[in-house]
Amino acid sequence: MPGALLTPGQQGGPHRLAARRGAAVHGHRGLRSRTRSAVTAASGSPSSQSCSPRRRRRRRTVLAVHFRSRRGRRPLRRWCAMTEMTMRRAHIGDHGTIVECVRTWWGDSRTPEQARELSLLLPRLFLQFFSGTSLVLEDTGRIRAFLVGFYAADNDDEAYIHFVGVDPELRGRGVGRELYTAFLRRAAEAGRREVRAITSPGNTGSVAFHRAMGFTVEPGDREVDGLSVHSDYDGPGQHRVCFLRRIADSPSPQRA
Structure with a gap:
């Protein structure tokens, strides 16, 4: 078996954060602005300079998962539904x-x-x-x-x-x-x-x-x-x- 798959019930961690933000981009205005902020931060704007390296890495993780879904290889929500088997x-x-x-x-x-x-x-x-x-x-x-x-x-x-x-x-x-x-x-x-x-x-x-x-x-x-x-x-x-x-x-x- 390959490595562990993402568990929908995992508490905390960037994966769950990614699932919430990625799903929000497809229908919730409030969190769209957060994703735009993450895009700005990850692109190297002045606001990203004020973030800690750990926070910037977490934002980039969110974006990587989000854009992987947007490319159409697999719906993000369905991908997150895969559990560790x-x-x-x-x-x-x-x-x-x-x-x-x-x-x-x-x-x-x-x-x-x-x-x-x-x-x-x-x-x-x-x-x-x-x-x-x-x-x-x-x-x-x-x-x-x-x-x-x-x-x-x-x-x-x-x-x-x-x-x-x-x-x-x-x-x-x-x-x-x-x-x-x-x-x-x-x-x-x-x-x-x-x-x-x-x-x-x-x-x-x-x-x-x-x-x-x-x-x-x-x-x-x-x-x-x-x-x-x-x-x-x-x-x-x-x-x-x-x-x-x-x-x-x-x-x-x-x-x-």
Whole structure:
């Protein structure tokens, strides 16, 4: 995991000050004048000479965070909402929460019945027997992302990623990448040489993600929209794209 992320409830410190001032610039007149004063001070005007070096540094910190938001890379308020998260091994006690997460997180793109059916891909046995190789990302006890994976029992070389879920509020921020990277590292440390995963042919986002993570598409028996797939992999009409990544000699993940 990278360094700690900004906690919205942090008391004091320049980050919270930055959040208040940055948000104020977008709608509160009273604090706009304060930000203008900070701009004047940071630009080297006479007023800045009367400030202590510590105060000038704090003002520059405020401006750096504010302008980072104004460039549009990420909304400041949303950026500040990211909390310090912890990655850990999954526990069997996480099962009920993870199932509920699947039904909630996929509720924006599926009907309640479809989301419920998707959650059936995670029966309790996965955390009963493979919790040691599965991962959970949480903050203040709340699960924000998870990865369910395991090592092959029939050989000592392969590992498999079965299911990954990320809170919609955190999607697009590299959370899935962190989970995959952690699983790949642990699998390599356990002596595994290959990691496999599958997805549906129509899930173009998943295909692009796995390719960016260094996975290759295994040749199948037919093509769907130019993509090699394995027919009836999960049952009649349930075609799947199969991915393979060799841990020892594969390139480092690329930015998607």
